[in-house]
Amino acid sequence: MPATSANDAPVIQIRDVTKIYEMGDGTIQVRxxxxxxxxxxxxxxxxxMGASGSGKSTLMNIIGCLDVPTQGTYQIDGQAVExxxxxxxxxxxxxxxxxVFQTHNLLPRLxxxxxxxxxxxxxxxxxxxxxxxxxxxLVNLADRMDHRPTELSGGQQQRVGIARALVKxxxxxxxxxxxxxxxxxxxxxxxxxxxxxxHQNGITVIVVTHEQDVAARADRVITLSDGHIIAxxxxxxxxxxxxxxxxxxxxxxRAKRDRRGMRVEPRGKVDAGDIQGSAxxxxxxHRSD
Amino acid sequence: xxxxxxxxxxxYSLSSNRLRAALALLGIVLGVCSVITLMSIGRGSTDxxxxxxxxxxxxxxxxxxxxxxxxxxxxxxxxxxxxxxSIKAVAPQIGTxxxxxxxxxxxxxxxxxxxxxxxxxxxxxxxxxxFIGAPHVESRAEVVVLGSQISEDLFGNQxxxxxxxxxxxxxxxxxxxxxxQTGFGSMDDQALIPIxxxxxxxxxxxxxxxxxxxxxxxxxxxxxxxxxxxxxxIETVLRLSHRLTDADDFTVFNQQEILDTFEETNQTLxxxxxxxxxxxxxxxxxxxMNIMLVSxxxxxxxxxxxxxxxxxxxxxxxQFVTEAVFLTFGGGIIGVVAGITxxxxxxxxxxxxxxxxxxxxNDIPLIALIVSVAVGxxxxxxxxxxxxxxxxxxxxxxx
Ligand SMILES: Nc1ncnc2c1ncn2[C@@H]1O[C@H](COP(=O)(O)OP(=O)(O)OP(=O)(O)O)[C@@H](O)[C@H]1O
Ligand SMILES: [Mg+2]
Numbered sequence: 001m002p003a004t005s006a007n008d009a010p011v012i013q014i015r016d017v018t019k020i021y022e023m024g025d026g027t028i029q030v031r032x033x034x035x036x037x038x039x040x041x042x043x044x045x046x047x048x049m050g051a052s053g054s055g056k057s058t059l060m061n062i063i064g065c066l067d068v069p070t071q072g073t074y075q076i077d078g079q080a081v082e083x084x085x086x087x088x089x090x091x092x093x094x095x096x097x098x099x100v101f102q103t104h105n106l107l108p109r110l111x112x113x114x115x116x117x118x119x120x121x122x123x124x125x126x127x128x129x130x131x132x133x134x135x136x137x138l139v140n141l142a143d144r145m146d147h148r149p150t151e152l153s154g155g156q157q158q159r160v161g162i163a164r165a166l167v168k169x170x171x172x173x174x175x176x177x178x179x180x181x182x183x184x185x186x187x188x189x190x191x192x193x194x195x196x197x198x199h200q201n202g203i204t205v206i207v208v209t210h211e212q213d214v215a216a217r218a219d220r221v222i223t224l225s226d227g228h229i230i231a232x233x234x235x236x237x238x239x240x241x242x243x244x245x246x247x248x249x250x251x252x253x254r255a256k257r258d259r260r261g262m263r264v265e266p267r268g269k270v271d272a273g274d275i276q277g278s279a280x281x282x283x284x285x286h287r288s289d
Numbered sequence: 290x291x292x293x294x295x296x297x298x299x300x301y302s303l304s305s306n307r308l309r310a311a312l313a314l315l316g317i318v319l320g321v322c323s324v325i326t327l328m329s330i331g332r333g334s335t336d337x338x339x340x341x342x343x344x345x346x347x348x349x350x351x352x353x354x355x356x357x358x359x360x361x362x363x364x365x366x367x368x369x370x371x372x373x374x375s376i377k378a379v380a381p382q383i384g385t386x387x388x389x390x391x392x393x394x395x396x397x398x399x400x401x402x403x404x405x406x407x408x409x410x411x412x413x414x415x416x417x418x419x420f421i422g423a424p425h426v427e428s429r430a431e432v433v434v435l436g437s438q439i440s441e442d443l444f445g446n447q448x449x450x451x452x453x454x455x456x457x458x459x460x461x462x463x464x465x466x467x468x469x470q471t472g473f474g475s476m477d478d479q480a481l482i483p484i485x486x487x488x489x490x491x492x493x494x495x496x497x498x499x500x501x502x503x504x505x506x507x508x509x510x511x512x513x514x515x516x517x518x519x520x521x522x523i524e525t526v527l528r529l530s531h532r533l534t535d536a537d538d539f540t541v542f543n544q545q546e547i548l549d550t551f552e553e554t555n556q557t558l559x560x561x562x563x564x565x566x567x568x569x570x571x572x573x574x575x576x577x578m579n580i581m582l583v584s585x586x587x588x589x590x591x592x593x594x595x596x597x598x599x600x601x602x603x604x605x606x607x608q609f610v611t612e613a614v615f616l617t618f619g620g621g622i623i624g625v626v627a628g629i630t631x632x633x634x635x636x637x638x639x640x641x642x643x644x645x646x647x648x649x650x651n652d653i654p655l656i657a658l659i660v661s662v663a664v665g666x667x668x669x670x671x672x673x674x675x676x677x678x679x680x681x682x683x684x685x686x687x688x
Contacts, residue, residue, distance in 0.1 A: 061682050064597075066596075066597055066681045066682050066685070067680075067681070067682050086601070086602055087601045087602070087603075090596070090599050090600060090601040090602075090604075091599065091601075093596070093597060093598065093599040094598065094599020094600075095599070099597055101685075105590075105593075105594050105597070105685065106594075107591055107594060107595075109301070109305045110301075118594075118595070118598045119598040119599050121290060121294050121298075122290055122595070122598055122599035122600045122601070122604060123599055124290075124291070164598070
């Protein structure tokens with residue numbers, strides 16, 4: 001980490017990132033991203049919008065370390081991704097970032113619980129089962145733990161996907177059109193969960209969406225077009241929102257301070273006034289390895 | 290990923306496509322089964338041949354004439370410890386073929402003229418009665434010792450001692466019956482009479498000089514280690530007594546040499562059978578690779594998800610190699626059980642016109658299991674590496 005204060009250093013620091021897809025024998029080149037620079041700070045809630053094919057998913061995949069830029073630099077938590085080995089990238093995927101896909105991408109033959117345990121298996125985490133259960137409770141699926149994806153509704157599958165992403169207490173939660181396949185009530189529920197994670201646990205959230213009301217939850221909206229950022233502005237409506245008990249800057253600041261002691265707990269049990277309350281089971285930074 | 294997780298994940302993946310796993314397994318089962326069966330047949334037949342030849346005693350030498358006849362004079366010379374200190378006993382033999390007859394029972398059998406030493410030299414034992422003695426030879430007595438099979442053919446379960454049989458019309462008194470003995474040189478279906486009786490009373494040939502010619506001379510060396518010495522002594526004595534200057538007119542066969550030749554031939558057979566079985570195991574291995582490659586393609590998306598969840602390349606490799614090894618190891622175990630069962634079932638049976646002898650030594654299943662695991666590793670690595678090399682994004686997008 002740079003010498004500057006932890007709160008000021010961006011979690012995500014992208015400089016002049018270009019992603020070129022080559023097709024055929026290299027004759028056709030697609031510039032999916034073209035000189036994108038972007039900083040995202042710890043605890044931010046960012047929405048990425050833009051027309052289809054504008055490069056949103058490409059950017060998300062690079063942020064999530066699923067893909068590497070063709071040119072430019074990308075640092076996550078101060079670590080340069082370009083110079084990382086495959087194994088280091090896998091490490092980042094298993095620890096730092098939680099990815100929620102548009103199509104949930106659950107393993108069809110595993111139960112919800114086993115799916116949620118998966119990233120912890122690759123990250124050598126202790127107490128996997130307990131954590132996975134907590135995460136599923138958090139997304140209100142305590143009674144569906146032993147169901148397989150095919151035995152769950154679309155919204156439930158997506159919630160399993162979220163539980164799988166948040167169970168490793170990531171610094172950054174990435175969601176690429178998490179509600180693209182869902183109806184309004186399911187969308188609202190998913191968005192509530194994501195907002196709570198941002199507000200209560202201070203997780204940095206980046207959501208790709210086509211829908212205005214999804215973007216409205218974020219405090220910053222970035223618009224992409226043809227691989228360029230054409231707009232990057234705070235979400236006025238969102239910043240003014242003080243109606244939520246955890247909303248506004250104060251709630252987020254507090255959550256950010258408490259990141260180290262973050263708890264994966266059922267939503268209902270979290271006491272907003274005392275996040276470090278002794279009644280909750282801490283599942284913070286106890287990664288083995 | 291911990292070893293336990295790897296094992297659990299692999300078993301889980303295998304159990305989710307059981308039919309395919311079973312089919313992939315089948316190739317290995319057949320391969321291992323045939324390796325075990327063929328190798329145990331090879332071992333069994335080596336044992337059998339060794340047993341047959343060793344029934345004669347490995348210090349047995351056989352001298353046969355290849356020019357001038359061998360005579361009883363030669364036998365006496367060979368029996369003289371002064372010239373042949375490495376020789377324990379010498380037994381000449383004349384073979385004729387006779388019709389043996391009692392009451393209404395008749396049987397055709399080789400009738401051998403022998404001396405008392407024959408019993409010892411050929412490792413024979415008496416079931417009842419006595420063997421041919423020196424006085425019998427001297428007096429050209431018309432006495433006969435029957436092989437156990439002939440005795441049974443002519444007398445059933447009765448003791449034939451002192452019974453009278455006719456051999457080629459002449460009366461012979463049965464003095465004893467040999468104990469049954471399997472193997473090369475078994476006398477079960479032959480009859481033995483004094484060598485003089487055979488020469489003067491049954492055989493028509495005579496040689497000049499009034500000496501008795503013999504067909505072959507069995508020589509017993511004092512022990513296994515003195516076989517070579519004994520051969521030299523035989524050659525020296527016979528060359529002197531035959532006044533040879535150049536080529537020998539006799540040949541000495543060494544039992545141990547015959548045994549070695551047989552074992553060598555059989556070893557070649559075992560290796561050949563093993564190779565044939567090995568090829569079927571190889572084919573099974575290619576089947577495993579094929580299945581694993583299909584499985585990798587089919588599970589591209591799963592691989593992408595695992596990679597997105599933080600699986601390292603080595604985690605993916607470990608998962609797929611472990612799956613392949615489980616398949617081959619499982620197939621190997623079933624194959625070992627099937628192979629041992631098959632080998633046990635055919636042991637000692639007459640099938641397709643031959644007697645099958647098998648022996649499953651401990652090393653056979655062990656080798657088969659190690660080889661099948663090695664096959665899994667070898668043929669599993671390529672598909673696994675292919676899986677691990679997948680780009681997570683492309684894998685996730687795969688339909
Ligand atoms: N693997 C690939 N090979 C070639 N071109 C690609 C590949 N992936 C993406 N592209 C191209 O890169 C551009 C950006 O794609 P991307 O998936 O990032 O768009 P998007 O903004 O997520 O669109 P959508 O809203 O439809 O999901 C598109 O023009 C697409 O055709
Ligand atoms: Mg997209």
